[in-house]
Amino acid sequence: MVASDQHAIHAAFKLSRSHASGEPFTLDVDIQLPSSGVTAVFGHSGSGKTTFLRCVAGLERAQAGQLTVQGEVWQKENCHVPTHQRPIGYVFQEASLFEHLTGMGNLAFAMKRAPTPTSDEGLQQIIELMGIESVLTRLPKHMSGGERQRVAIARALLIQPRLLLMDEPLASLDHQRKQEILPYLARLRASLKIPILYVSHSVDEIAQLADHVVVLEQGTVVAQGDIGEVFARTDVNALSGFDTGAVWQGKSVARDEQWHLVKVSFQQTELWVRDTGEALGSSIRVRILARDVSLARTALDETSILNRMPATITDICPDRDEAMILVRLDCGEEVLIARLTKRSLDKMALQVGQEVWAQIKSVAIVR
Amino acid sequence: MFTAADLDAIWLTLRLASIVTVLLLIVGTPIAWWLARTQSWLKGPVGAIVALPLVLPPTVLGFYMLVAMGPNGAIGQFTQALGIGLLPFSFWGLVIASVVYSLPFVVQPIQNAMQALGERPLEAAATLRVGPWERFFCVVLPLSKPGFITAAILGFAHTVGEFGVVLMIGGNIPQQTRVVSVQIYDYVEAMEYGQAHLLAGLMVAFSFVVLLGVYGFQRQGSNSMLGVK
């Protein structure tokens, strides 16, 4: 369990202030975070997620707070380690490059201040990881938004942080630029050993990148845990709606060359998914949206649907949409969520505890 | 052409303006920084005091300085206690008066440039292990460079063009306090309009070139602030 990990991060902040709009805002959290992998801090705007991250960075000071990172106290009672003495890397929502320095100048700015010298190979590796070789001689004003953000990420890495903080690094970019950067983030995640705190309001991004999720609503934590666990919940308002869906972690076990499909094995079930070229045995994460799951009382033979499995209804809960309902299902160890109309529920007379067949129309491989 | 006295006056004016500009940048930068950042109620009063020379007639300023720097004035008593003597009728008296007189022309462009930076570059620097002092020198100063250039040019030009204050506390001493503007005034008073035209024409040309430079520079540099948000 996370709490017992002595290298973990313990962050407790109490902060209240009135917004410019006059609406008071309160942040009151007490969170244990794992010491590795990507922890997403998820919430809608105004939920306090950015404030939380800024408190961790020391850019903002909570009136009462305690912050311990890997055994080091960063904040406690009257002690508040200033930002520049915290071994963090920070990526802002807008790439805050120094406009008077070129891309390389910005990287050098960080290297000069890193605790240990960066080797040429190390630098080259990060430049390649972020794909920024060609923009290094340019001034930031001559870079695209995506390029600027990638240089900013590289700069944050070159300071050799022990904790990387990212505040909606993709939010200021359009869809195309997001798609351009996401693969770099995925590679980053795979090659970094340090923990990453990733603030986002995009379920998509989190489904792709996060291992652990903290959901904030109006300044308090409403859910936290492993991504599969949190995404399988139907009682988290922020997660419900169009994007509601389960995230499953599995392994590719077989390949069907003729139909370009790969069989992915989970705890107790298997799914056929599109072959995207991963080697057999590699770990695969899929996302099954509730709107792509339908239910049947019997196993239908004649159907276009490839993946179906027996499941037990464990919960039926309201959706934000009046006409819809969310049904939580157990498929062995995995949890599935289906989104049906209330009318179908009534017509099929579905109840908790009932055995049904779940049909999965599409499966998105997120990793 | 220019007489030896004219050349003395030109050289003196350039020397005065250069020294004043350097001092103004040194004195004006912390004031601008404080004004750009502070939330204190003193911001209004201090800003107003800095801006006073913009609206006060130079003769008012010059008169008060003459009184303040005189043997019965606060500054005069201070300089006498230091053993420097009295400042009026000396080059350094002019330097100090010019620093006061041109202060708003230096503080305001720098302050504007610093305000335009916002918090973000400072925060970014803090997350890159840069302490408060270094943040000022490595981030704020270079990013405010356009403001500094404008400030230096305006401070220099305004000192060159200064007249009323010099007249009040200068005493028209060759190579000490007889700057170009005073020399022109003397020519006009003495009805030597030819020489007056020559020097006045030089001033007009100089001022035009300087302002052209400032506007050209501002247009070119208008996008060079941190381009976020």
Place this chain on the structure above:
Amino acid sequence: MNVVKYLPWLAMGLTVTSQSCAEQVHAAVAANFTGAMKSVVAQFEQDTGHDVLLSFGSSGKILAQIQNGAPFDVFLSADQAKPQALQDKGLVQEGSRFTYAIGALALWSSLPDFIENDYSRLTSDDYNKLALANPKLAPYGLAATEVLQALGLKDTTQAKWVQGENIAQTYQFVATGNADLGFVALSQIMSKGHVTEGSSWIVPSNLYSPIRQDAVLLKTAKDNSAAKALLAYLQSDAAQQIIQSYGYTTE
């Protein structure tokens, strides 16, 4: 700006004119004559009902302004050269020029007992600065250099000179204590026949050429009866008494 400031007075002046034949005269006056002129004009206005607008300044500046069309009717200069220059250019009503006052020079200090009614202080080195009006521009400055020349002190004192652009500024340098000594117009320090402040030495008039101050009627005002009346009044006994009480002599 001046026009705006005086508009209500101008308007009032016009009304008065239509009722009582009073006219307006605009006089440009050398700075050194400021105090005396105000007293003279107060008396003049009372006696005649005419309205006098006064502009004070250095004679050189007034000269340049007149040459460029400034709307003055009467010019009271600090010297003879400037009215002469205007006359040479045909800007002056013929026969109107006369000497309204002869200035006297004083060595003055704002410190009491600093000067013991002689020039011994100048021969010592015991003073910080000697203020005088710019001799190139101001007759009082020229007179001061003549005095120093006559006393044989010109070269020894020159290093301590500070020059005012006019005699008013020179007075200011001494009055504020920034210069220990200065050659000023006697009229500046004299009130009702006495030097009231500091210490002084009234320079004997044989040490410098007389500072004759001339007045002229400008050609543009040749039909302004108030202007002519003012010039006539300046030569009256009543006016001359006032002028003398300010330390000038009259002819």
